[in-house]
Amino acid sequence: MKTYDTKDIRNIVLCSHGGAGKTSWLDAAAFDSGAIDKIGAVATGSTISDFDPDEAKKGLSINMAVAPIEYKNTKINIIDTPGFFDFLGEAVSGIRAADSALVFIDVLGGVQVGTEKMWHYCEERNLPRIIVVNKMDRENANFDEVIPQIIENLTKSAMVFTFPWGEGENFKGVVDVVSGKAYTFEGGGKKSKVEEIPAELKSKRDEYYANLVEVVSETNDAMLEAYLEGNEPSQEDIIKALNDAIMTGKVFPIMACSGLSNIGVQNILDSVVNLLPSPDMRPPETGKDPKGADAEVAIDKSKPFSAFVFKTSADPFVGRISYLKVTSGMLRSDTKPINVAKGEIERISAISIPFGKKQVNVSEVMAGDIAVLTKLAHTLTGDSLCEKGNEINITGIKFPNPVMRMALHAKSKADEDKIGTSVKRLIEEDPSLEYVRSDETREIVLGGLGEAHINASIEKLQSKFGVNVTTSWPKIAYRETISRAVKVQGRHKKQTGGHGQFGDCWCEVKPLPRGSGFEFTESIFGGAIPKNYVPAIEKGWREALVEGKLAGFQVTDIGVNVYDGSYHAVDSSEMAFKMAANLAFRAAMDQANPVILEPIYNMTIIVPDQYMGDIMGDISSKRGRIMGSEASGKNQVIKAQAPLVEVQRYAIDLNQITQGRGTFSMEFDHYEIAPPKLQEDVIAAAQAEKEQQG
Numbered sequence: 001m002k003t004y005d006t007k008d009i010r011n012i013v014l015c016s017h018g019g020a021g022k023t024s025w026l027d028a029a030a031f032d033s034g035a036i037d038k039i040g041a042v043a044t045g046s047t048i049s050d051f052d053p054d055e056a057k058k059g060l061s062i063n064m065a066v067a068p069i070e071y072k073n074t075k076i077n078i079i080d081t082p083g084f085f086d087f088l089g090e091a092v093s094g095i096r097a098a099d100s101a102l103v104f105i106d107v108l109g110g111v112q113v114g115t116e117k118m119w120h121y122c123e124e125r126n127l128p129r130i131i132v133v134n135k136m137d138r139e140n141a142n143f144d145e146v147i148p149q150i151i152e153n154l155t156k157s158a159m160v161f162t163f164p165w166g167e168g169e170n171f172k173g174v175v176d177v178v179s180g181k182a183y184t185f186e187g188g189g190k191k192s193k194v195e196e197i198p199a200e201l202k203s204k205r206d207e208y209y210a211n212l213v214e215v216v217s218e219t220n221d222a223m224l225e226a227y228l229e230g231n232e233p234s235q236e237d238i239i240k241a242l243n244d245a246i247m248t249g250k251v252f253p254i255m256a257c258s259g260l261s262n263i264g265v266q267n268i269l270d271s272v273v274n275l276l277p278s279p280d281m282r283p284p285e286t287g288k289d290p291k292g293a294d295a296e297v298a299i300d301k302s303k304p305f306s307a308f309v310f311k312t313s314a315d316p317f318v319g320r321i322s323y324l325k326v327t328s329g330m331l332r333s334d335t336k337p338i339n340v341a342k343g344e345i346e347r348i349s350a351i352s353i354p355f356g357k358k359q360v361n362v363s364e365v366m367a368g369d370i371a372v373l374t375k376l377a378h379t380l381t382g383d384s385l386c387e388k389g390n391e392i393n394i395t396g397i398k399f400p401n402p403v404m405r406m407a408l409h410a411k412s413k414a415d416e417d418k419i420g421t422s423v424k425r426l427i428e429e430d431p432s433l434e435y436v437r438s439d440e441t442r443e444i445v446l447g448g449l450g451e452a453h454i455n456a457s458i459e460k461l462q463s464k465f466g467v468n469v470t471t472s473w474p475k476i477a478y479r480e481t482i483s484r485a486v487k488v489q490g491r492h493k494k495q496t497g498g499h500g501q502f503g504d505c506w507c508e509v510k511p512l513p514r515g516s517g518f519e520f521t522e523s524i525f526g527g528a529i530p531k532n533y534v535p536a537i538e539k540g541w542r543e544a545l546v547e548g549k550l551a552g553f554q555v556t557d558i559g560v561n562v563y564d565g566s567y568h569a570v571d572s573s574e575m576a577f578k579m580a581a582n583l584a585f586r587a588a589m590d591q592a593n594p595v596i597l598e599p600i601y602n603m604t605i606i607v608p609d610q611y612m613g614d615i616m617g618d619i620s621s622k623r624g625r626i627m628g629s630e631a632s633g634k635n636q637v638i639k640a641q642a643p644l645v646e647v648q649r650y651a652i653d654l655n656q657i658t659q660g661r662g663t664f665s666m667e668f669d670h671y672e673i674a675p676p677k678l679q680e681d682v683i684a685a686a687q688a689e690k691e692q693q694g
Helices: 022-033 053-058 085-097 113-124 143-153 199-218 221-228 235-247 265-275 413-429 451-465 531-544 574-591 609-621 650-658 676-692
Strands: 009-016 065-071 074-080 100-106 129-134 158-160 162-165 173-176 181-186 191-195 252-256 285-288 294-297 306-315 319-328 330-332 351-355 358-362 364-366 370-374 384-386 404-410 434-438 443-448 469-472 479-482 486-494 501-511 518-522 558-566 594-608 625-632 635-643 663-673
Touching (some): 009 085, 009 113, 009 265, 022 065, 022 074, 022 100, 022 265, 065 265, 065 351, 074 085, 085 451, 100 265, 129 143, 129 265, 143 158, 143 252, 158 199, 162 199, 181 265, 199 221, 199 235, 235 252, 235 265, 252 265, 306 413, 351 364, 404 413, 404 451, 413 434, 413 443, 413 451, 443 451, 451 469, 486 574, 501 531, 501 574, 518 531, 531 574, 594 609, 594 650, 594 676, 609 635, 609 650, 650 663
Parallel strands (some): 009 074, 009 100, 100 129, 158 252, 518 558
Antiparallel strands (some): 065 074, 173 181, 181 191, 285 294, 306 384, 319 370, 330 364, 351 358, 351 370, 404 469, 486 501, 501 558, 594 635, 594 663
């Protein structure tokens, strides 16, 4: 593939609710452009972008993929993204690299929750968009029913640019509203034929055209004046005004097609070339200079080299594969870029462009284009590469936070040895994953965007890195505390011949407000205990608090004041007073009515209005408290607090209650005394585990 100038490049992301047909459309587009000679099938895993074995097995996209095609002297980098919510991180990466988007809608499913979510993410990036109503060849397809859904749920600025000629099994082509021509397709859809609009569709085209002229005229002062005077603008004027209106988000074209039957695909490609922006038509990239000041990077081939990495793939054989978008200058094999965040020079061995699972070597890549580099030593997703002396840390990618976590348990010692490094490599590939080693519960915990996301990651652990694990819900880090004040003595005395051991301390122990942790004071009078032994008493208490007596959890929110004691001039030592402190701790836990504390989390839940009552009822059933709510467009934002033990699987519950239309986030807030029944269960479980371990 030749090197394309920036103005002749289009970077488009395909996004949608799951199952809207993006992957099939990509194969049809590649076939029409001559990039492939046969259209693949999702079911057999033979498509360009669903090449991962797990994708073929599941019949859905899991990973983002890039495939460039050459169409009418333009290079179109098509970025295919998963539609399933659990793989949102991949979609966010694709949207970050794109300059425009095709938002797909299954004509039978209509505007679904995933469509709305993808639209929102594209909106955040101010991407020009074309709305693709796909699968027009399916039984019961009805284009007219989808249009009101688009207007109501996505944007009132959507305008029909092509509409179907026939529907279902009678779908034979599309009518272009602007040109006033109809198009049919032969040779597997590759050969288009221009025809006159059928008589029965002319009035429909005229109505759409009149609406389009009216709306476009309103975006251009000169055209509006002429229009109000009764002068209809020329087709050239309309196309130019459409260009501007689409770039600025004032108009969003709606186009009909069937990717599977390859009907109407070329019309969309024509619009991508003629109506969507090249990279240099987009606003500059933002970032920070070495002094931390705001900076911009214009998409300009004449400027020094810069790029940002939007995806990393961890290949067990090739190593690290970095997908990057060149933001300025040119990338050549003799380029010696510096990783801005890490201050390290990277060595470039070869430059290639991705085409699904294949990579095609090239000598150079122009500003605005997408490339692949392998075996970069320091660079990960979100990092910037720049020419030395021109370092700009380009704004990275904001990935969604994990909403579900599972504990991983190695099946064998060999798996245990490899699990840490392998999971870290997975996170290099997918930054929306989270990896935590909990010292408190002694578990390895993997966080993700849902059950399917975590399951797919576990399958990758096995298939890519040969690590086999089982999973369970993570143990909850309960705490223990006391509920009343006591005075206790810790006296350690041991005589073993020669010097003995003697330490004696009296402590006032009291409960503290939640979140206080541990407070230690001393009020020893008259030298009952020499001052040099007081730190040993504090250390003894701190070490003892690591493991409570009820269920072995950390003890917190406790205040200790050492007020008296005794010592022996020969036998007393720091170790003896540490042991005395430990005995005082045990006495306090016996006498001060210890209790179990459970973690309480703040939750922010965003759901459509119709689910608000169900969500509030569900939170209440989980011992949660509704802290407040407020409207946000068509959604309600509910603030709540709930015990972690009740909402560990909330990602699954919320999905079931709202049919996938709800989102949530949660973070730790504080500890509270657990209900008596839960305390009994926690203590019993801890005792059973202790007995099992011998």
